[in-house]
Amino acid sequence: xxxxxxxxxxxxxxxxxxxxxxxxxxxxxxxxxxxxxxxxxxxxxxxxxxxxxxxxxxxxxxxxxxxxxxxxxxxxxxxxxxxx
Amino acid sequence: xxxxxxxxxxxxxxxxxxxxxxxxxxxxxxxxxxxxxxxxxxxxxxxxxxxxxxxxxxxxxxxxxxxxxxxxxxxxxxxxxxxxxxxxxxxxxxxxxxxxxxxxxxxxxxxxxxxxxxxxxxxxxxxxxxxxxxxxxxxxxxxxxxx
Numbered sequence: 001x002x003x004x005x006x007x008x009x010x011x012x013x014x015x016x017x018x019x020x021x022x023x024x025x026x027x028x029x030x031x032x033x034x035x036x037x038x039x040x041x042x043x044x045x046x047x048x049x050x051x052x053x054x055x056x057x058x059x060x061x062x063x064x065x066x067x068x069x070x071x072x073x074x075x076x077x078x079x080x081x082x083x084x
Numbered sequence: 085x086x087x088x089x090x091x092x093x094x095x096x097x098x099x100x101x102x103x104x105x106x107x108x109x110x111x112x113x114x115x116x117x118x119x120x121x122x123x124x125x126x127x128x129x130x131x132x133x134x135x136x137x138x139x140x141x142x143x144x145x146x147x148x149x150x151x152x153x154x155x156x157x158x159x160x161x162x163x164x165x166x167x168x169x170x171x172x173x174x175x176x177x178x179x180x181x182x183x184x185x186x187x188x189x190x191x192x193x194x195x196x197x198x199x200x201x202x203x204x205x206x207x208x209x210x211x212x213x214x215x216x217x218x219x220x221x222x223x224x225x226x227x228x229x230x231x
Contacts, residue, residue: 009131009203010214053217060136062199076133076201080217083130083161083202084118084173084193 001071003034008078011051015044024069031056032065034075053080086157087141089132091164094174103156103178110155114185115176116193122168126207130163130172133201137161140200148177148192152184159192161202194224 006019028037035056039049048054057076058067069075088094096117104110120128145157156178166172175192179185204215 006133008133008201009205012131057133057136057201060133060139062140076136078133078201079203079214081198081201082204082215082217083132083200084197084221 003069003072004074005034005038006074006076008076010079011047011054011077014047029069030065031058031063031067031069031075034069035065035077048077051079054078055080086145086159087138088160089134089137089141089163090160091162093162093171094160096171096174099158099160099174100176103158103176107155107178109180110178111180112182112185113176113178114182114189115174116189117171118173118193120166120168120170120172124208125168126209127165127167128172128207129165129205130161131203131205132161132163137201141196144192144195144199147195148188151191152179152188154179154184154188157188157192159196161196161200163202191228194221194228197221198225 001024003022003024004019005022007015007017012018024037028034035048039046055078056063056065059074100113100115103113141159145159148154148157154177158176160174162172175189177185177188198221206213206215
C-alpha cells in the first residue's frame with residue numbers, strides 16, 4: 001500500500017525533506033511500524049527512532065504510535081508543538 | 085470565520101469590535117494577544133501543518149463552546165517570519181458574562197500551545213534553534229482535564 005509521510009520543523013531540517021510517498025511492504029500497518037521501516041534505511045532516517053518525544057498524526061488528527069496505517073493515509077512525524 | 089492561520093498582521097481593535105457586532109447580548113469580550121519577546125531573539129519563524137492546524141484550532145474552539153456558553157470566538161495565528169514586538173496570536177471570546185469569556189479565552193490558549201501543530205524557530209546572534217516544548221505548558225493544559 002502507498003502512504004504519504006510528512007516531516008515538520010527540526011525533523012524536516014534534519015531529514016532534508018518535507019515529505020515523501022512510501023510503498024509499504026505487507027505487515028507494516030501501524031505508525032510505529034512505519035517509523036521503524038523508515039528508520040531502518042540508516043542515517044539520517046534513523047533519527048526517527050531516536051527522536052525523544054516524537055509526535056505523529058494520521059490524516060490530520062493527533063495519533064498514538066499504535067494507530068493503524070491504511071492505504072492512502074497521510075502520516076506526519078514532528079517534534080512537540082510550540083505555537084502560541 | 086472563526087479561525088485564521090495567516091502571514092499577515094491583524095487589527096486587534098477591529099477584531100474585538102467585530103465580535104460584539106450584530107448582538108446586544110454580549111456582556112463581555114475577553115481577548116489575548118501573544119507577541120514575539122525581544123531580548124536575544126532577533127526574529128522568530130513559525131511553521132505549521134496546513135490543513136491539520138486549521139482543523140486542530142477549530143476542534144479546540146468547538147471544545148470551548150461545549151464547556152462554556154459563548155457567543156462569538158475568533159482565533160488568529162500568524163506564520164512565517166516575525167520580529168520582536170510583532171503579534172503572533174490573537175484569541176477573543178464574547179459571552180453574556182465575563183467569567184465564561186475569561187475562562188474560555190485562557191482554555192483556548194492553553195490548548196493551542198500544546199495541541200495545535202505550530203513550531204517556532206528562533207534566530208539569535210549565535211544562530212537559529214527550534215524552540216523546545218515547555219513542561220509548564222503541559223501543566224497549564226492539565227488544569228482543564230477533568231474540569
